[in-house]
Amino acid sequence: MSQVHQNVQRDASLVTTAGTVRVWGEHHTTGVCSSLSLTHHVSETWELPEETHTGENSFRAAAEIVGSLKRYATQGARKATESPRVCGPVCQCVTLSLCCLQREALSMMDQVCHWVRVDPAGLGRPHLPGAPDTSSLAVPMMLLCLVQQLEEGVSEREQRYREVGDWSVRKILQHLKRDGTAVLETVSSEGNELPGSQGRLMNPGHALEAGWFLLRWAEATGSQELMATALEGFLVRPFRTGWDQQHGGLFSFLDVDGLPPTQLEWDMKLWWPHTEALVALLLGYKQSRDPQLLDFFRQVFDYSFSHFPDQEHGEWYGYLNRRGEVTHSFKGGPFKGCFHLPRSLYLCETTLDSLLAESSMS
Amino acid sequence: MSQVHQNVQRDASLVTTAGTVRVWGEHHTTGVCSSLSLTHHVSETWELPEETHTGENSFRAAAEIVGSLKRYATQGARKATESPRVCGPVCQCVTLSLCCLQREALSMMDQVCHWVRVDPAGLGRPHLPGAPDTSSLAVPMMLLCLVQQLEEGVSEREQRYREVGDWSVRKILQHLKRDGTAVLETVSSEGNELPGSQGRLMNPGHALEAGWFLLRWAEATGSQELMATALEGFLVRPFRTGWDQQHGGLFSFLDVDGLPPTQLEWDMKLWWPHTEALVALLLGYKQSRDPQLLDFFRQVFDYSFSHFPDQEHGEWYGYLNRRGEVTHSFKGGPFKGCFHLPRSLYLCETTLDSLLAESSMS
Numbered sequence: 001m002s003q004v005h006q007n008v009q010r011d012a013s014l015v016t017t018a019g020t021v022r023v024w025g026e027h028h029t030t031g032v033c034s035s036l037s038l039t040h041h042v043s044e045t046w047e048l049p050e051e052t053h054t055g056e057n058s059f060r061a062a063a064e065i066v067g068s069l070k071r072y073a074t075q076g077a078r079k080a081t082e083s084p085r086v087c088g089p090v091c092q093c094v095t096l097s098l099c100c101l102q103r104e105a106l107s108m109m110d111q112v113c114h115w116v117r118v119d120p121a122g123l124g125r126p127h128l129p130g131a132p133d134t135s136s137l138a139v140p141m142m143l144l145c146l147v148q149q150l151e152e153g154v155s156e157r158e159q160r161y162r163e164v165g166d167w168s169v170r171k172i173l174q175h176l177k178r179d180g181t182a183v184l185e186t187v188s189s190e191g192n193e194l195p196g197s198q199g200r201l202m203n204p205g206h207a208l209e210a211g212w213f214l215l216r217w218a219e220a221t222g223s224q225e226l227m228a229t230a231l232e233g234f235l236v237r238p239f240r241t242g243w244d245q246q247h248g249g250l251f252s253f254l255d256v257d258g259l260p261p262t263q264l265e266w267d268m269k270l271w272w273p274h275t276e277a278l279v280a281l282l283l284g285y286k287q288s289r290d291p292q293l294l295d296f297f298r299q300v301f302d303y304s305f306s307h308f309p310d311q312e313h314g315e316w317y318g319y320l321n322r323r324g325e326v327t328h329s330f331k332g333g334p335f336k337g338c339f340h341l342p343r344s345l346y347l348c349e350t351t352l353d354s355l356l357a358e359s360s361m362s
Numbered sequence: 363m364s365q366v367h368q369n370v371q372r373d374a375s376l377v378t379t380a381g382t383v384r385v386w387g388e389h390h391t392t393g394v395c396s397s398l399s400l401t402h403h404v405s406e407t408w409e410l411p412e413e414t415h416t417g418e419n420s421f422r423a424a425a426e427i428v429g430s431l432k433r434y435a436t437q438g439a440r441k442a443t444e445s446p447r448v449c450g451p452v453c454q455c456v457t458l459s460l461c462c463l464q465r466e467a468l469s470m471m472d473q474v475c476h477w478v479r480v481d482p483a484g485l486g487r488p489h490l491p492g493a494p495d496t497s498s499l500a501v502p503m504m505l506l507c508l509v510q511q512l513e514e515g516v517s518e519r520e521q522r523y524r525e526v527g528d529w530s531v532r533k534i535l536q537h538l539k540r541d542g543t544a545v546l547e548t549v550s551s552e553g554n555e556l557p558g559s560q561g562r563l564m565n566p567g568h569a570l571e572a573g574w575f576l577l578r579w580a581e582a583t584g585s586q587e588l589m590a591t592a593l594e595g596f597l598v599r600p601f602r603t604g605w606d607q608q609h610g611g612l613f614s615f616l617d618v619d620g621l622p623p624t625q626l627e628w629d630m631k632l633w634w635p636h637t638e639a640l641v642a643l644l645l646g647y648k649q650s651r652d653p654q655l656l657d658f659f660r661q662v663f664d665y666s667f668s669h670f671p672d673q674e675h676g677e678w679y680g681y682l683n684r685r686g687e688v689t690h691s692f693k694g695g696p697f698k699g700c701f702h703l704p705r706s707l708y709l710c711e712t713t714l715d716s717l718l719a720e721s722s723m724s
Binding site: 009197259260262264265266267268319321322327328329330333334 | 371559621622624626627628629630681683684689690691692695696
């Protein structure tokens with residue numbers, strides 16, 4: 001897996017000024033690109049408050065990295081390249097998500113769909129003979145996100161990506177198992193439960209994130225059935241299951257049968273499930289007006305804003321232990337980039353604005 | 363990375379009786395093989411106490427897995443195969459360590475040395491163009507372990523593997539940096555410090571484990587200089603640095619400059635660094651008679667035996683949080699196999715026997 005060997009420290013400084021940057025895994029590639037895409041909106045409509053520090057520096061760094069990444073995107077292979085403006089050699093895994101750049105995304109989307117739906121070999125993850133075909137929730141979830149990002153505000157693209165979006169939605173829904181009571185992170189390619197701890201794994205943050213992608217798709221396509229499924233199966237139940245009743249916050253991983261997940265960080269509280277929960281629960285409330293979703297939003301908001309922000313240097317810490325104590329003070333690392341937090345803050349603010357506007361009109 | 367998708371639960375039961383087992387990474391391959399090798403000694407000299415539960419079942423399962431693994435070892439590639447007696451398809455990463463089986467090891471050792479010293483491509487870890495050449499402490503450390511395992515009790519092999527052993531020792535010593543005050547987990551292939559968090563990473567458990575391999579090599583070759591380096595550089599300093607002064611126990615990872623490591627589990631207390639520390643500190647005491655090493659041994663012993671054993675079902679838990687609370691109740695998982703604990707108990711007992719025998723003779 002990819003690793004960032006150079007971190008953005010607590011005060012936003014880089015630890016080394018010249019060295020090796022090994023960036024970014026698929027999360028970051030999605031994140032950087034989505035964030036860059038978001039900056040178009042943000043820069044027009046929203047001034048990032050100074051104390052969040054999420055903005056300019058991160059986006060500028062991201063822009064420089066993406067500039068070197070995108071040269072390799074169409075090659076569909078792991079490459080290393082020089083990015084002198086980002087302090088040295090950049091070794092990246094070009095993965096399915098590197099397609100969100102507004103201008104160059106369209107030609108890359110075909111390649112991404114090929115990787116996801118036909119042959120993933122180009123991603124450098126050969127299928128091991130004898131291993132079962134599996135479906136990871138992350139893949140159709142991210143693909144749906146890309147479809148929505150590419151379609152946004154460009155009506156002529158809606159038809160072009162409708163089929164891909166529908167396919168992604170079907171694949172996501174295959175992860176809703178046990179009579180709709182649990183979203184399992186990994187299922188067989190036919191959507192059946194897998195045996196063992198892999199098959200029992202739940203990732204509440206992913207379920208909630210997938211949930212708001214589904215809500216947007218349901219709204220765009222006018223599907224009440226999908227909306228109901230998203231609300232109950234991907235928001236309400238994963239939130240109830242994923243919340244730590246003892247110490248608060250969302251667990252990183254859980255086992256559907258109550259066994260310990262094998263992931264060492266299963267009980268840690270990470271920033272991104274909370275940012276995704278904020279978006280999902282607020283959007284869920286906006287679409288359903290179910291007051292329990294607003295209560296859940298408040299619960300996540302209270303926990304998040306009392307635990308994650310760095311009161312001295314701004315931005316959010318990324319990693320807390322189960323008790324909510326900060327375990328990692330850096331602001332940027334292998335998986336913590338300039339993605340989840342600004343997206344969440346931006347989308348929550350626009351959703352709240354919309355709710356307030358409705359309320360003042362009524 | 364490899365994952366075990368089927369776990370040995372707290373009471374030694376397997377969760378699924380038929381399913382997918384995705385085993386084992388290099389740790390496990392070393393572990394299983396070394397453990398099997400150890401059983402020859404154990405079965406002759408030492409009855410595993412019933413309450414540890416480490417023994418028969420684990421070894422039998424290991425034997426079955428190794429039986430299917432070894433068929434692929436010489437192919438030098440990642441493969442998946444069927445191991446019906448271990449409940450389903452086994453997908454393993456055949457890596458450099460699969461060479462310890464007493465009977466078949468010798469022909470495989472040449473292949474392992476080729477992977478380590480000439481071309482690692484067969485391990486399925488292609489070198490990314492542009493990425494720096496690095497040396498991971500784990501590699502020469504495990505190779506030295508293999509050399510010692512193959513030589514043990516077979517004098518004619520000593521000459522055959524002496525050069526490989528010397529090479530491994532030189533590579534290990536390249537990780538002792540900053541005037542001998544720190545063992546860095548990853549350095550350049552020339553032994554220079556790497557920039558960024560990768561270059562700053564310390565793994566106290568690995569340093570201590572490498573330490574006792576070095577002590578044995580120093581004893582076998584009669585090198586006082588190597589013994590002194592191993593004692594101070596790989597035992598005393600890593601122990602002092604790695605010990606959590608606040609909650610006790612050895613940290614999993616540390617950053618040499620005091621920054622937070624990027625590993626999410628950095629502050630967790632894992633079983634294996636403690637088992638390796640027990641072996642290292644006791645062997646260090648036996649060879650040096652430095653009383654501080656016996657104090658350190660006692661300190662690790664007290665922490666380990668008051669935190670890791672499962673008083674009800676036997677065996678050790680593998681994973682505690684920083685405060686020493688059990689976070690994962692399973693006994694077998696992706697990295698916890700039948701390796702570190704029985705090896706440590708066996709070697710500590712034989713070392714203590716030897717010390718007591720000497721003491722009664724004097």
